[in-house]
Amino acid sequence: MxxxxxxxxxxxxxxxxxxxxxxxxxxxxxxxxxxxxxxxxxxxxxxxxxxxxxxxxxxxxxxxxxxxxxxxxxxxxxxxxxxxxxxxxxxxxxxxxxxxxxxxxxxxxxxxxxxxxxxxxxxxxxxxxxxxxxxxxxxxxxxxxxxxxxxxxxxxxxxxxxxxxxxxxxxxxxxxxxxxxxxxxxxxxxxxxxxxxxxxxxxxxxxxxxxxxxxxxxxxxxxxxxxxxxxxxxxxxxxxxxxxxxKTALSHLNTRDLLRRDYKEYVFNLSSSIRGDSPCSVKAGLSTVPLPLSSFFSPSPTSAVVSTQEWIKERGLSILGVLTTYKSKQGKPKRELMWVVDEKVCGPRLPQVLFDGIEASEILQVKRTDFKRYGFNSQVGKDEKERDEVERGSIDEEESVGEPSGAAETSPFRVGFVVRVYRQKNSAVTRKQVAPILKRVLEG
Ligand SMILES: [Mn+2]
CATH class of the missing domain: 3.90.1640.10 (inorganic pyrophosphatase (n-terminal core))
Structure with a gap:
């Protein structure tokens, strides 16, 4: 040779x-x-x-x-x-x-x-x-x-x-x-x-x-x-x-590496229902991360949050979607979505329309989830211990997590960011389908 x-x-x-x-x-x-x-x-x-x-x-x-x-x-x-x-x-x-x-x-x-x-x-x-x-x-x-x-x-x-x-x-x-x-x-x-x-x-x-x-x-x-x-x-x-x-050996990568290794950016012209009368376009980034969110946050939740905020700033994003993909202990394919939305751009309408659209998508079939160990509190009103077990994959996770009560939700992110975490029940759906869904939700 x-x-x-x-x-x-x-x-x-x-x-x-x-x-x-x-x-x-x-x-x-x-x-x-x-x-x-x-x-x-x-x-x-x-x-x-x-x-x-x-x-x-x-x-x-x-x-x-x-x-x-x-x-x-x-x-x-x-x-x-x-x-x-x-x-x-x-x-x-x-x-x-x-x-x-x-x-x-x-x-x-x-x-x-x-x-x-x-x-x-x-x-x-x-x-x-x-x-x-x-x-x-x-x-x-x-x-x-x-x-x-x-x-x-x-x-x-x-x-x-x-x-x-x-x-x-x-x-x-x-x-x-x-x-x-x-x-x-x-x-x-x-x-x-x-x-x-x-x-x-x-x-x-x-x-x-x-x-x-x-x-x-x-x-x-x-x-x-x-x-x-x-x-x-x-x-x-x-x-x-x-x-x-x-592909999945990622232990050498830090949060910023994980966010940018499989990353795409999009510009969306917001529909009038979000922006009101003045034209407004936003930049959205979608990172595919081959780890569960629990691993994404686990070594140091604070540094994961800070690095994610810095990435959003560096790229000038209004929306960051973190699309996780991994296998459960039983070998079943799993996906989660974390959406981080900057409220400064268009006020609370942007996250509201985004979350409503994501939650209504029949393709994605998302379930809102709590993530209390890492400082998320969605007020969905379910027993914390049980949900923690779901995150660790020690119980199977088909049961309902209940409806948000409407009380204030908190996240470990800085004030001005609104963040929601979901399990995506249709695990066959990748960024290839998520990006067009996002476009339809935001552009109307
Ligand atoms: Mn390809």
Whole structure:
């Protein structure tokens, strides 16, 4: 095996040429700002495709949305990059801090999201292609081609499908490996009853013989003989476990790291029922945190609260949603929501409309919950001891927590913030669905 990865050398060469041109004539391919493995692999994969598509002399490069110093926040990305020969300092990757300002970039291709981040949405900029699996925001209908937005466990599967449709293209083994890892982590190893759909299976099956996988010959045989048993393959289960372990090993992260490692921002134009007569837009941040709230708060509740308030200030947010995802002791998937709302912006209408909307959502199916150990008191009027046991997961938690009595609620946050905590009973719902719900609630 060679020490220099073909993909690494290729990426470095592309980056050098891109910087030499200051972006002139290049298509910049971007994943979403949360910077997960899916966005990383999809952007590198689609940029490679655009540069290699038959009958083209196009220049395309992936712009990684994560600053280099933040790569440590995603150990699973580091692992997958290392598998394909891309190692620390990541000098072959184009990161936001590498892009000269000003530059001559005008054409953007979006993967794993379908609305260009405001930072890049300058007047001369065009979005020329979209490959995505999020809710369609209906933009760039006249400029984006392809404009392919469809359900899939992983956007990397959709990118693979595009590459597959050109039989003469020879995908580099490292790129096949990178796309494969993204599909595996997003679909939990193609788990039955999980997020994987047909295109994920097809892409996976196509990638395996093209990727760097130990003893892939016997794997391919097994997959061909019993395709229905692919999720049971020992190799696949072990890779899934490794990626997941990396993803959930968070003990080295502090509160700020947890809030920003899987984070997206949105701007909403508030409906007149919230803002009255004067137009008002607010910035909302949604952090997905792979820990229960009890762990988020536990080492030091005070410092967790202070760091969260500082993050809200640093980002200029009116609303922060902390979306937790974890497994109960019995292995059941669980989710909670914590909403922190700054009352200064629009007065008490904003939190009221937000909470009403969240509580009424049939998709989310939330239950307001108390969190007294950490200084929350929602006045929902239920025995404290019992609820503490629910939080610790020592009793199962389907029972009702009662209705808020209307008395004053308190939280450990500074005056001016209104905070509510919920259990989200529909644990299948992720930020992909929470963001559009938030938009409908706030914009009306
Ligand atoms: Mn994705």
């Amino acid at each position: 060679t020490t220099t990865s073909g993909l690494s050398a290729y990426l470095l060469e592309q980056k050098t040429r891109f910087l030499g041109d200051n972006g002139d004539g290049w298509t910049v391919v971007m994943g979403n700002e949360a910077g997960d493995l899916d966005s990383l692999a999809s952007s590198i994969g689609f940029a490679w495709f655009l540069s290699h598509k038959p009958n083209t002399d196009a220049n395309a490069i992936a712009l990684i949305t994560t600053p280099r110093e933040d790569f440590v926040l995603r150990a699973e990305n580091l692992y997958a990059l290392q598998l394909v020969g891309i190692k620390e300092d990541f000098r072959e990757l184009l990161c936001p801090e590498d892009v000269p300002k000003p530059n001559l970039c005008t054409d953007f291709a979006l993967v794993d999201h379908n609305s260009l981040h405001p930072t890049y949405a300058l007047p001369d900029v065009r979005v020329t292609a979209i490959i995505d699996h999020h809710e369609d925001e209906g933009k760039y209908l006249d400029t984006a081609s392809p404009r392919s937005i469809s359900p899939a466990g992983s956007c990397a599967s959709l990118v693979t499908r595009v590459i597959m449709s050109y039989p003469t293209l020879q995908i580099p083994p490292e790129l096949a490996t990178l796309l494969l890892n993204a599909i595996v982590i997003d679909t939990h190893g193609l788990r039955r009853g999980g997020k994987a759909v047909g295109v994920d299976y097809e892409a996976f099956t196509w990638l395996v013989p093209r990727a760097n996988i130990p003893s892939s010959g016997s794997l391919i045989e097994q997959m061909a003989e019993t395709p229905q048993h692919v999720p049971d393959l020992a190799w696949l289960q072990s890779l899934t476990h490794t990626l997941n372990t990396k």
